[in-house]
Amino acid sequence: xxxxxxxxxxxxxxxxxxxxxxxxxxxxxxxxxxxxxxxxxxxxxxxxxxxxxxxxxxxxxxxxxxxxxxx
Amino acid sequence: xxxxxxxxxxxxxxxxxxxxxxxxxxxxxxxxxxxxxxxxxxxxxxxxxxxxxxxxxxxxxxxxxxxxxxxxxxxxxxxxxxxxxxxxxxxxxxxxxxxxxxxxxxxxxxxxxxxxxxxxxxxxxxxxxxxxxxxxxxxxxxxxxxxxxxxxxxxxxxxxxxxxxxxxxxxxxxxxxxxxxxxxxxxxxxxxxxxxxxxxxxxxxxxxxxxxxxxxxxxxxxxxxxxxxxxxxxxxxxxxxxxxxxxxxxxxxxxxxxxxxxxxxxxxxxxxxxxxxxxxxxxxxxxxxxxxxxxxxxxxxxxxxxxxxxxxxxxxxxxxxxxxxxxxxxxxxxxxxxxxxxxxxxxxxxxxxxxxxxxxxxxxxxxxxxxxxxxxxxxxxxxxxxxxxxxxxxxxxxxxxxxxxxxxxxxxxxxxxxxxxxxxxxxxxxxxxxxxxxxxxxxxxxxxxxxxxxxxxxxxxxxxxxxxxxxxxxxxxxxxxxxxxxxxxxxxxxxxxxxxxxxxxxxxxxxxxxxxxxxxxxxxxxxxxxxxxxxxxxxxxxxxxxxxxxxxxxxxxxxxxxxxxxxxxxxxxxxxxxxxxxxxxxxxxxxxxxxxxxxxxxxxxxxxxxxxxxxxxxxxxxx
Numbered sequence: 048x049x050x051x052x053x054x055x056x057x058x059x060x061x062x063x064x065x066x067x068x069x070x071x072x073x074x075x076x077x078x079x080x081x082x083x084x085x086x087x088x089x090x091x092x093x094x095x096x097x098x099x100x101x102x103x104x105x106x107x108x109x110x111x112x113x114x115x116x117x118x
Numbered sequence: 119x120x121x122x123x124x125x126x127x128x129x130x131x132x133x134x135x136x137x138x139x140x141x142x143x144x145x146x147x148x149x150x151x152x153x154x155x156x157x158x159x160x161x162x163x164x165x166x167x168x169x170x171x172x173x174x175x176x177x178x179x180x181x182x183x184x185x186x187x188x189x190x191x192x193x194x195x196x197x198x199x200x201x202x203x204x205x206x207x208x209x210x211x212x213x214x215x216x217x218x219x220x221x222x223x224x225x226x227x228x229x230x231x232x233x234x235x236x237x238x239x240x241x242x243x244x245x246x247x248x249x250x251x252x253x254x255x256x257x258x259x260x261x262x263x264x265x266x267x268x269x270x271x272x273x274x275x276x277x278x279x280x281x282x283x284x285x286x287x288x289x290x291x292x293x294x295x296x297x298x299x300x301x302x303x304x305x306x307x308x309x310x311x312x313x314x315x316x317x318x319x320x321x322x323x324x325x326x327x328x329x330x331x332x333x334x335x336x337x338x339x340x341x342x343x344x345x346x347x348x349x350x351x352x353x354x355x356x357x358x359x360x361x362x363x364x365x366x367x368x369x370x371x372x373x374x375x376x377x378x379x380x381x382x383x384x385x386x387x388x389x390x391x392x393x394x395x396x397x398x399x400x401x402x403x404x405x406x407x408x409x410x411x412x413x414x415x416x417x418x419x420x421x422x423x424x425x426x427x428x429x430x431x432x433x434x435x436x437x438x439x440x441x442x443x444x445x446x447x448x449x450x451x452x453x454x455x456x457x458x459x460x461x462x463x464x465x466x467x468x469x470x471x472x473x474x475x476x477x478x479x480x481x482x483x484x485x486x487x488x489x490x491x492x493x494x495x496x497x498x499x500x501x502x503x504x505x506x507x508x509x510x511x512x513x514x515x516x517x518x519x520x521x522x523x524x525x526x527x528x529x530x531x532x533x534x535x536x537x538x539x540x541x542x543x544x545x546x547x548x549x550x551x552x553x554x555x556x557x558x559x560x561x562x563x564x565x566x567x568x569x570x571x572x573x574x575x576x577x578x579x580x581x582x583x584x585x586x587x588x589x590x591x592x593x594x595x596x597x598x599x600x601x602x603x604x605x606x607x608x609x610x611x612x613x614x615x616x617x618x619x620x621x622x623x624x625x626x627x628x629x630x631x632x633x634x635x636x637x638x639x640x641x642x643x644x645x646x647x648x649x650x651x652x653x654x655x656x657x658x659x660x661x662x663x664x665x666x667x668x669x670x671x672x673x674x675x676x677x678x679x680x681x682x683x684x685x686x687x688x689x690x691x692x693x694x695x696x697x698x699x700x701x702x703x704x705x706x707x708x709x710x711x712x713x714x715x716x717x718x719x720x721x722x723x724x725x726x727x728x729x730x731x732x733x734x735x736x737x738x739x740x741x
Contacts, residue, residue: 069176070176109175
């Protein structure tokens with residue numbers, strides 16, 4: 048189980064939070080998703096053997112939020 | 119396609135919307151009118167549609183989707199004006215909200231700028247300049263005037279005046295000598311120090327402040343907005359209802375009418391428009407409220423905690439009283455000011471300022487001057503040896519001051535710093551210096567109590583004697599002295615638990631953790647540091663602290679206004695919905711009501727802009 052934090056471009060609409068959360072949670076292997084609205088970060092806990100970090104980044108970017116960095 | 123920023127897009131679609139409105143009301147629905155309206159809808163609607171589609175790919179049905187469907191439907195049945203108006207208003211509302219949100223974000227950046235960027239350590243007898251992260255516990259650091267200390271440590275050599283404003287908020291530099299503790303992020307104003315590093319990097323007080331701010335920022339974000347909750351159910355229900363209607367009646371016009379009319383235009387802007395007006399009013403009165411959530415909370419504050427220095431007081435020491443034994447007051451000031459001519463000490467500056475105010479510019483300097491650290495000055499003025507300093511200085515020079523001791527002590531109990539002036543044979547006088555309470559502090563406290571704030575307390579890094587004197591003077595319920603930043607957070611936490619919603623009012627970086635951990639952080643701008651200002655939820659841009667009571671009243675008015683808008687919009691939507699379903703409301707009439715409701719919501723919000731203007735003198739008393 049790994050936890051990664053992705054830094055996004057500034058989140059402005061509170062409805063983005065719901066969007067990102069729902070989209071990520073639908074993936075198998077994703078355990079927990081926390082969207083930090085104020086710092087524009089997403090913290091995801093996931094099983095790396097099931098889903099890769101790259102796939103998560105692609106999902107976030109497909110929703111229209113640029114991922115600026117991860118750690 | 120040309121890439122437009124959101125701001126440009128809002129501006130262009132705004133101009134297009136206005137143009138189409140003018141065309142509509144002058145030449146009517148000509149082809150050119152339709153074209154401008156379609157252009158508006160395309161300009162404002164493209165990002166909405168794009169968002170809706172990307173969300174739909176993950177089976178998420180948002181408000182974007184509802185607006186998109188309604189707009190496409192409106193275009194389909196030729197109602198271009200509705201398409202243009204809805205898309206523009208929707209986009210404009212979101213844009214206004216995002217603009218106010220952006221301001222809450224940059225606090226970390228400003229804090230990082232205060233972090234020390236270089237450390238000078240001694241290793242193997244050599245002075246090396248390294249990055250603060252490379253410093254290890256036990257290293258010896260050398261710090262010179264104007265430089266930042268990069269570790270928490272203990273002085274092992276030298277003496278200096280250190281400005282600890284970054285940590286304690288006290289603007290008066292503190293004397294540091296052997297065995298004294300120093301903080302990372304503080305600045306040496308004069309003197310030099312060798313320091314043994316006790317805590318480095320992430321463990322320093324400064325780094326912990328940073329971390330606290332970062333954590334506290336997102337503790338707040340979990341409040342879900344009422345409207346979002348509502349739209350979670352509202353949006354899908356309207357779409358399902360329209361589909362059901364289409365299936366059962368086969369009436370495309372009816373189901374599209376439903377979508378268009380039910381499109382929550384007034385509801386979408388009800389909240390942002392009140393908040394924007396409230397924020398606008400605040401800005402006009404020198405109060406920056408960072409976003410809607412803050413505006414909602416401000417009026418509900420139960421307990422207000424104030425920092426002392428720089429918040430309730432001006433933060434600059436000034437001469438309050440001059441007591442003399444035998445000579446003229448001005449003469450004592452003149453001699454003391456000449457003696458202090460070379461001094462960089464804030465108490466010295468206060469004496470010089472006072473003397474120059476009374477006697478005009480002074481150019482004379484002492485014939486000889488010796489700084490005795492921790493005691494004061496021994497100078498020669500006009501051929502006479504003069505002592506300027508504290509008790510220790512006079513004791514050291516065997517000058518008896520016992521007779522005046524009572525007076526000195528009573529001054530100190532009132533929170534004054536007593537500067538003794540005399541020669542080797544006796545004391546000539548006592549100059550009482552203290553930070554000044556702001557003119558409007560007392561009025562503010564009275565106003566706040568009238569507004570029904572349950573408890574007002576003061577959290578200070580300064581000593582308890584001074585804290586007590588000022589709390590008594592202002593009529594503050596409770597005071598806490600000698601608090602470090604973490605201490606302020608702790609006391610605040612206890613108060614929150616006991617009384618509920620707590621706001622912290624402060625100016626310094628030392629208040630940043632408290633500002634961030636309070637339900638609401640309020641920074642005094644003019645005198646404040648960037649960090650406190652950016653960490654804070656509310657910033658008073660001027661030094662006029664009494665604006666705080668305006669802000670609280672404004673918050674209550676804004677919340678009232680917002681609720682009126684929401685209830686009104688809901689009522690209109692419900693009425694229209696019923697009307698459409700029973701076919702008593704057709705599209706054009708529905709749209710008229712819809713537009714009027716939007717207009718009324720906006721007009722209601724605009725009333726807020728005038729809050730606090732009429733009957734100013736009367737109202738302020740009532741506040």
